Amino acid sequence: MESGVGFVAAFVLISLLTGWLRGAVYYDPHLVLLSSYAVVWVPFLGAVLVASYIRGTRSLARDIGLRITWLDVFFGVGAGLLARAAAGLVEIALTGRMVGMGVSFGDAVYDGWWLFGTILAPVLLAPFIEELFFRGLLLRAVHRASIGLLGSRTATVIAILVSSLLFALLHLTQAANPMAALILGVSAFLFGLAAATIAAFTGRIGGSIVAHIVFNGALVLTSL
Template identity: 50%
Template sequence: MSSTAPRTSNNRRVRWGLPDAIAGLALAIVLVWAVSWAATRGWPASPELRSALAYLAAWAPLLGAVLVASYLRGRRSLVRDFGLRFHWIDLFFGLVVGGMMRAATTLVEIVLYGRVASGGPTFGPVVYDVWWVLFTILAPVLAAPLIEELFFRGLLQRSLMRASLANASPALRTSTLPAVVAIIVTSIVFAAVHMLQTDGGIDMVVVGISTLMVGVGTGVLAATTGRLGAGIIAHITYNGLIITWSLL
């Protein structure tokens, strides 16, 4: 009879990294392009269903990459692998940083648009039904912050940190440079993904600058606190303020 103790989630060797993040990101880009291509040809006919497919195409690969990385190549815990936890102080940090990010992007919109942009999907005249709740409240304000922070600040940013520290010198390991580089690279990727979902022109510039600032703000929170809670709250605050303004 073997006396070897079963391996628990606490002592499982972490093997996830950049390949997991790249695979999820690449699949998301391909699926989003495919859904957009189909939409230009009138399929599906329902605009609500097109929006649902667009969200699913973007989020399913990102969330799938996180879950696969954690369950198959990590500790099987989103808390231990990616820092998905909250402290009460995260509410304060998140509200403050989220408000600051929204104020900064408002200035960008005023400079480039000449006005504050409105947000939220519309399907002609507003009808306050289940689709409105799903696409105006649940998707952008709750689902997007959770899924995007898990992937970008959880999997991607931490993978970049692990890659940069793998063969780093003792001096580099104690410096802030790996964290700074990881935050910047993750923020650029985060902004680029959102820019791909625009029609180009000035919208692409505004979205690029805005999401870059969101990426830096939430990335700094994740790196300094060691958890995703504050960044998720900041992301919720940011998106929530956009939706609130559009409803006024």
């Protein structure tokens, strides 16, 4: 239940923020930067905390799988690099070139806001929070809901697919046009499959967090 509420709440807040920005005559770019992350992070973190600390065992390691081993790091780095390469191939196949899905940081002013908007938020914080939600909470919730009817193996496949589809759907909100939506959607879905597979078969989200950091970090690095 928490995963469904968290996802819907994030989608509603994103829609409200987008609508406000379209009608705003002036807005503070720093406020927009913070708000664009807060509308996703607050409901996601809220759902995770409720699931673990109110309805769970109060252990993120047990309830969400927040653990990491050196094997997770190895698989995570490999999966992140492969997923980023696959995303590049998708972009080339659809547009004939690779431009980092239009990611640009403009004229850089190297201050705290630059550090937050370029490194901390997209490369470190967003991967951690999104993996807590999608591969920690949502993946497990779908598996639990499916296993009684479908059996363990089929439930695992369904959980991987559902979490990957919803992960891709969330990232469609960043698209500026239909082509960007197609590239973002396919790329996010492919990464979601890789991250969810790691989480499902290890029982931990450490590997998926590392993969997400590498996946996002590689894009940021090529866009600087």
